[in-house]
Amino acid sequence: MSILEFLHNVxxxxxxxxxxxxxxxxxxxxxxxxxxxxxxxxxxxxDAVSHSTLPGVAVAFLLIGYKNYVIFTIxxxxxxxxxxxxxxxxxxxxxxxxxxxxxxxxxxxxxMGLVITDFIKKLPGQAKGGLExxxxxxxxxxxxxxxxxxxxxxxxxxxxxxxxxxxFKLFSFDKDFCASKGxxxxxxxxxxxxxIVIAIVIGLSNVGVILMAALIVAPATxxxxxxxxxxxxxxLAGLFGGLSGIIGAYVSSTYxxxxxxxxxxxxxxxxxxxxxxxAPNRGLLFxxxxxxxxxxxxxxxxxxxxxLEYAQGHENKFAHSAPVSVLKIMTHGEVGVKKSLKAxxxxxxxxxxxxxxxxxxxxxxxxxxxxxxxxxxxxxSQKTGEK
Amino acid sequence: xxxxxxxxxxxxxxxxxxxxLPGVFLVLNRMSLMSEGIGHANLPGVVIAFAIVGNIRSPxxxxxxxxxxxxxxxxxxxxxxxxxxxxxxxxxxxxxFLFSIGVILISAKFGNVHIHANSVFLGQIGLAPLDRLxxxxxxxxxxxxxIMGGVxxxxxxxxxxxxxxxxxxxxxxxxxxxxxxxSAIIMYSLMTCVSITAVAAFDSVGAVLVVALMIxxxxxxxxxxxxxxxxxxxxLLIGTLSSAAGAxxxxxxxxxxxxxxxxxxxxxxxxxxLAAPHRGLIPHFMHSKKQKFIFAEYLYLVHLxxxxxxxxxxxxxxxxxxxxxxxxxxxHFTEKIANRLLKRSLxxxxxxxxxxxxxxxxxxxxxxxxxxxxxxxxxxxxxxxxELI
Numbered sequence: 001m002s003i004l005e006f007l008h009n010v011x012x013x014x015x016x017x018x019x020x021x022x023x024x025x026x027x028x029x030x031x032x033x034x035x036x037x038x039x040x041x042x043x044x045x046x047d048a049v050s051h052s053t054l055p056g057v058a059v060a061f062l063l064i065g066y067k068n069y070v071i072f073t074i075x076x077x078x079x080x081x082x083x084x085x086x087x088x089x090x091x092x093x094x095x096x097x098x099x100x101x102x103x104x105x106x107x108x109x110x111x112m113g114l115v116i117t118d119f120i121k122k123l124p125g126q127a128k129g130g131l132e133x134x135x136x137x138x139x140x141x142x143x144x145x146x147x148x149x150x151x152x153x154x155x156x157x158x159x160x161x162x163x164x165x166x167x168f169k170l171f172s173f174d175k176d177f178c179a180s181k182g183x184x185x186x187x188x189x190x191x192x193x194x195x196i197v198i199a200i201v202i203g204l205s206n207v208g209v210i211l212m213a214a215l216i217v218a219p220a221t222x223x224x225x226x227x228x229x230x231x232x233x234x235x236l237a238g239l240f241g242g243l244s245g246i247i248g249a250y251v252s253s254t255y256x257x258x259x260x261x262x263x264x265x266x267x268x269x270x271x272x273x274x275x276x277x278x279a280p281n282r283g284l285l286f287x288x289x290x291x292x293x294x295x296x297x298x299x300x301x302x303x304x305x306x307x308l309e310y311a312q313g314h315e316n317k318f319a320h321s322a323p324v325s326v327l328k329i330m331t332h333g334e335v336g337v338k339k340s341l342k343a344x345x346x347x348x349x350x351x352x353x354x355x356x357x358x359x360x361x362x363x364x365x366x367x368x369x370x371x372x373x374x375x376x377x378x379x380x381s382q383k384t385g386e387k
Numbered sequence: 388x389x390x391x392x393x394x395x396x397x398x399x400x401x402x403x404x405x406x407x408l409p410g411v412f413l414v415l416n417r418m419s420l421m422s423e424g425i426g427h428a429n430l431p432g433v434v435i436a437f438a439i440v441g442n443i444r445s446p447x448x449x450x451x452x453x454x455x456x457x458x459x460x461x462x463x464x465x466x467x468x469x470x471x472x473x474x475x476x477x478x479x480x481x482x483x484f485l486f487s488i489g490v491i492l493i494s495a496k497f498g499n500v501h502i503h504a505n506s507v508f509l510g511q512i513g514l515a516p517l518d519r520l521x522x523x524x525x526x527x528x529x530x531x532x533x534i535m536g537g538v539x540x541x542x543x544x545x546x547x548x549x550x551x552x553x554x555x556x557x558x559x560x561x562x563x564x565x566x567x568x569x570s571a572i573i574m575y576s577l578m579t580c581v582s583i584t585a586v587a588a589f590d591s592v593g594a595v596l597v598v599a600l601m602i603x604x605x606x607x608x609x610x611x612x613x614x615x616x617x618x619x620x621x622x623l624l625i626g627t628l629s630s631a632a633g634a635x636x637x638x639x640x641x642x643x644x645x646x647x648x649x650x651x652x653x654x655x656x657x658x659x660x661l662a663a664p665h666r667g668l669i670p671h672f673m674h675s676k677k678q679k680f681i682f683a684e685y686l687y688l689v690h691l692x693x694x695x696x697x698x699x700x701x702x703x704x705x706x707x708x709x710x711x712x713x714x715x716x717x718x719h720f721t722e723k724i725a726n727r728l729l730k731r732s733l734x735x736x737x738x739x740x741x742x743x744x745x746x747x748x749x750x751x752x753x754x755x756x757x758x759x760x761x762x763x764x765x766x767x768x769x770x771x772x773x774e775l776i
Binding site: 093107 | 418469478482487490491596598602605610645647648652653
C-alpha cells in the first residue's frame with residue numbers, strides 16, 4: 001500500500017482509521033506521560049504496572065460478569081495503583097531495592113490475577129473470551145469505542161498534567177526543594193503515579209503488557225537526547241510515540257501478517273537508536289566528532305611546544321629548525337603531525353624551509369611560550385593540589 | 388496423591404532450586420529485572436533457532452534462547468555505557484525490542500503456529516510429567532527431571548566454585564577489581580546462568596513465574612538474614628517449601644499449578660515482609676513508635692532541668708498543663724509521657740508542679756551531654772535496666 005493509499009484509507013476505511021488513530025493516540029499519550037517516569041528513574045514502572053493490572057481486570061469481570069472497556073479499565077487502574085502502593089511500601093521501609101520490589105509486585109500480582117482468571121474459566125456459561133486478549137493486546141481489533149476511550153482517558157490525564165505542570169516539574173527534578181516550597185510531595189507523587197498508571201492501562205488492551213512497557217520508556221528516552229527542556233521533551237516524546245504508532249499501523253495494514261503492537265515497539269526502538277546516534281550535543285556521533293576535534297587541537301598545540309623545546313635545546317634557537325621525523329618521535333608516534341604543521345602554517349606560526357624542515361616564526365614563538373607558561377602553571381597548581 | 392502429582396512436585400522443587408541460586412545474586416546486585424528481560428528476550432532466539440533447525444524439540448532451541456538472552460544483556464550494557472540513559476531505561480528498551488522482533492518473526496514466518504497466552508506466561512508444569520524420557524524401551528521418568536536437575540547441578544557447581552568471586556563482586560566491586568577479579572566476566576557468567584535457567588524453567592513454568600522464582604525467595608531471605616551463606620540456604624528453603632506447598636494447593640483447588648506456586652511465594656513474602664524480626668514492617672513500625680516516646684521523654688526531662696536550673700517562674704513553667712503549650716504537643720500525649728516518667732520515678736508531681744527526681748536529673752544532664760544517637764542508645768540501655776529492676 002502506498003502512503004497516499006494509506007492516507008485515503010485512514011479517512012475512509014473504518015478499521016484502518018480506528019487502528020491508526022488508536023495507535024497514534026496511545027503512542028502520543030504514553031510518550032508524554034512516560035517522560036516523568038523516565039526522569040524519576042522509574043522506567044520499568046510500566047512493565048510492573050501492566051503486569052499487575054490482571055487481578056483488577058479479573059475481579060472487575062467477576063463483579064459485572066461481562067466485558068466492558070470502561071469497567072475493566074477502572075479495575076485495572078485500581079489494581080495498578082495497589083501494586084504501586086505495595087512497591088512504595090517495600091522500598092520506603094525495607095532494605096529491598098527498587099528492582100526487586102518491582103519484580104515482586106509484578107510477579108505476585110500477575111500470579112494472583114491468574115489464579116482468579118482460572119476460577120473465572122470454571123464458572124459456567126459466561127462470555128469469558130477476551131480476558132486474555134486484554135492482557136496480550138490486539139491492536140488490530142481496535143474499534144471506535146476503544147479510540148474514544150484512549151482519547152478520553154488520554155486527554156483527561158493531559159489536562160491534569162498541564163494544570164500541575166509546575167509542581168510536577170519541581171517534584172521530578174528537586175524533591176527537597178519542592179517540599180521546602182510547601183508542596184505536599186506525597187500527594188504529588190501519588191498523582192504522578194496515578195496518571196502514569198492510567199497511561200499504561202489505556203494502552204494495555206491494545207498493545208499488551210510487554211509492549212506497553214516500551215511505549216512508556218522509549219519515546220521519553222529518545223526525546224531526552226534532543227533537548228534539555230522538559231516541555232520540549234514532553235512534546236517530542238509525544239511526537240515520537242505518535243509517529244511510531246502511525247508507522248506500526250501503516251506497516252501492519254500493508255503487510256497482513258505483521259502485527260501492529262510489536263511493529264510500534266520496533267519503530268520506537270529504531271527512533272531511540274537513531275536519537276542516541278545522531279542527536280546534536282548529546283549523540284554518539286556528535287560526541288565522537290568533538291573528541292576527534294579536541295584531539296586534533298591538542299596535537300597542534302603539542303607540535304608547537306615540541307618545536308619550541310627542540311629549538312630551545314640548541315644554541316641559536318631562533319634559527320633552528322626541526323624535521324618531521326623528529327617531531328613524530330617527540331609526539332610518541334601520534335598520527336597527524338604533518339596535518340598539524342599545515343594547520344600551524346596557515347596561522348602563520350611555522351614556516352617550511354627549502355630543506356623540508358620546519359621552523360617557528362616570531363608569532364609561533366610567542367604563542368608557544370605562552371602555551372608553555374600556561375602548561376607549567378597548571379603543572380604547579382596540580383603539584384600544590386597534591387600537597 | 389498419585390505418582391503423577393508427586394512428579395509435578397519434584398519438578399516444581401527442582402525448578403525452584405535451580406532458579407533460586409542465581410536469583411540470590413540478582414537481588415544482591417540490583418539486577419532482579421534482568422530475569423524478566425531475559426525471560427522475554429529469549430523469544431527471538433527460539434524462533435531463529437527453530438527456523439534453522441526446524442524441530443521444536445531440538446536442544447539447539449535452548450542454546451538459541453540462551454544466546455538471545457545474553458545478547459539482550461549485552462545490548463543493555465551497550466546502551467547504558469553511552470551514558471545517554473539510565474540502566475533501567477536501557478533494559479526497558481532492549482527487552483521489548485527483542486521480544487517484539489520475536490513476535491513479528493513468528494507472525495510473519497510461522498503464522499499458523501498459535502502461541503497460547505497461558506503457555507507463554509504460565510508454562511504447563513501440569514503437563515510436564517507426560518513428556519517422558521525413554522531409554523532402551525525403559526521409562527526412567529519425565530524429561531523435566533533431567534533438564535531441571537542438570538541445570539540445578541550446573542548452577543550449584545558454578546556457585547560453589549566461584550562463591551568467593553561472586554560474593555566479592557556483589558558487595559565490593561572496587562575491592563574485587565583490586566584483587567584482579569573481573570566483575571564483568573563474573574556478571575556475564577551469572578547472566579549466562581540466568582539465561583540458561585530461564586529457558587529451561589520457561590518450558591515448565593513460563594516467563595512470569597521464572598521472575599517470581601528467582602526474586603521472591605531471595606528477597607524474602609534478604610529480609611531475614613545478614614550473611615550470604617545463610618541467605619542462600621534460607622532462600623532455597625523458602626523457595627522449595629513454598630513451591631511444593633503451592634503445587635499441592637494447585638491440585639486441591641484445581642487451578643493452574645504455576646499460578647498457585649507464584650501466589651504462595653507471594654503470600655510467603657508478604658508474611659515475611661510484615662513480620663520479619665527487626666526489618667519487617669510491623670517490628671519497624673513498633674520500633675519507630677517507641678523511639679517517638681523515648682525522644683518525647685527526654686524532651687520533657689530536659690525542659691524541666693532547664694527551668695529548675697535558671698530557677699525563674701517555676702510555678703508557671705513547670706506546671707503540668709504548661710507542657711503541651713511549650714512543646715506543642717497534644718494534651719493526651721503530654722499526659723501519657725508524664726505518666727510514663729512518673730512510673731519510672733524520674734519526676735514527681737506536687738500540686739500540679741513537676742520536679743525532677745535525682746535519677747531524672749542525672750538522666751537529663753546526660754541527655755544534654757550526649758549527641759542524639761548516643762542518647763537513643765543510652766535510653767534503650769536505661770530502659771532495659773529499669774525493666775530488669
